[in-house]
Amino acid sequence: MSEADGPDGPGAMTEVFDAVYRGESPFGKRPPWEIGEPQPVYVALEEAGLIGGAVLDAGCGTGEDALHLAGKGYAVTGLDLSPTAVSLARDKAAERGLDAVFDVADALELTGYEGRFDTVIDVGLAHTFDAGRLRAYAAALHRACRPGALAHILSISDRGAAEMQARLAEAIAEIPAPLPDDASESPGLRRSADHLRDGFADGWTVESITGTRIRGVVPPTAELLDVHAWLGRFRRI
Template identity: 35%
Template structure:
C-alpha cells in the first residue's frame, strides 16, 4: 500500500483535501438508505464485511442490531474514527482494520455477507479485478454480495469517480459471483446539485445521485 495512494483519502477524511471543503459527501451519518433497506429486509447475515467502510455507519448500524462485522478501509484516519465510534457506542461486535481492499488477505472463507456501499466507483479501474478476487476469497460458501455504485452519467463528463454502466458492472462481477439482480438506485450525498441540473433532493436535503444496486451470491 503506497503512501501516495493513502494520502488523498486521508486528506478527505481529515478535512485537508482542497476539493472537499466541508463534510465528506458520502458520509451521511447513517447507512445509505438503499443498504439500510436491505438490512431491514433481513438480507444480511453475520459475519459481514464492510468493504471500504470509511466512517463505517453501515458497520455500526449492523453491530447495533447484533451482527458481527469487520470494516476495512485504506484510510487510517477513517479507521480510527470508526474504531472510536464503535467504542463510544459500546459496539464490541464491530472491528476495523486498515487494509488495501483490492489486495487484502487473512479472512479466507469467513464472511456470509459482503457490502460495498459506494466503494466500487472509487477504485482505479485496473484494481477492480483484484478487488473482486479478494472479496470472493473472503466470502463463505453461499455468501451474499451487495454493491451500491454510481451510474455513469451521475456526474458531468470527465468529472467524479469511476462510475459504471450496467453492462460494465455485470461484466466485472460475473466472473466471480452469480448475479441475481442489478437495479436502478440512488446514492444520497451531502452536496449541492450543479446549478441547472435536474437532480432531486431527499427529505433531508441530500442530493439523490443515480446509481445501481447489484445483488449477487456464491453457490453453497
C-alpha cells in the same frame, strides 16, 4: 515503478483519502460520502432479510453502515485503506458502545481475511475502480467470502456521478463541473450496470443489478442529496 508505487497505488490513495478525512480537501471537514447515517438502501436490505452471518463493510469510511448493522446484532468488520477513517470509526464504536471491528486493509488484496464473511456491503468503493481493478476487487472478495455469500454493491452511476459533480461544483469553487458526456477526467472508468456485471463475472452469480439511489451530502450546507446509482447483488459460487 510498480503499480503499487504509482499514483493509483494503495500508498498514494491512502495519502489522498487520509487528507480528505483530516479535512484537508476542498470538501472541508465532511466529504460528500460521509452522510452521518447509514445508507437507506442498506437499512432496507437488512429489513428485507438480505443481510446475514458475518458481514464485511468494504471501504467502510467512518463506519456508519457497519455500526448500524452492529447495532442490529450482526458481527461486522469494517475495512478501509485510510488509517484516519478507521480511527474515526473506532471512536464512534466506542462512543456508542457497539462491538464492531475496524481495521486498515487494501480491498484489492484482503490478505488475512480468507473465508471469513457471509455478506459484503459496499457503499461507493467499487465505483472507484476501472475494469481491471474491479475484477481484482471481486477476486479479493471471493477469497474473503464463504461459498454462497452475498455481496451487495451500491455504485454510483454515470448519470448519478454527473448529478453529484454538478451540485458540488455549484457549492464549492474548487470543484470542476465537466459536461455529463466528458469522460476525459476518468478515461476508461464507466459506471454502468455492465461494468459491474463484467467485474463480477468470475466466481460470482449475478442475482440482480437494479437502479436505485445513493445518498450523499453537499459539504458546505450539509444538504442531503440522493442521486442515481446501481445496486448489484452477487452470490459467491
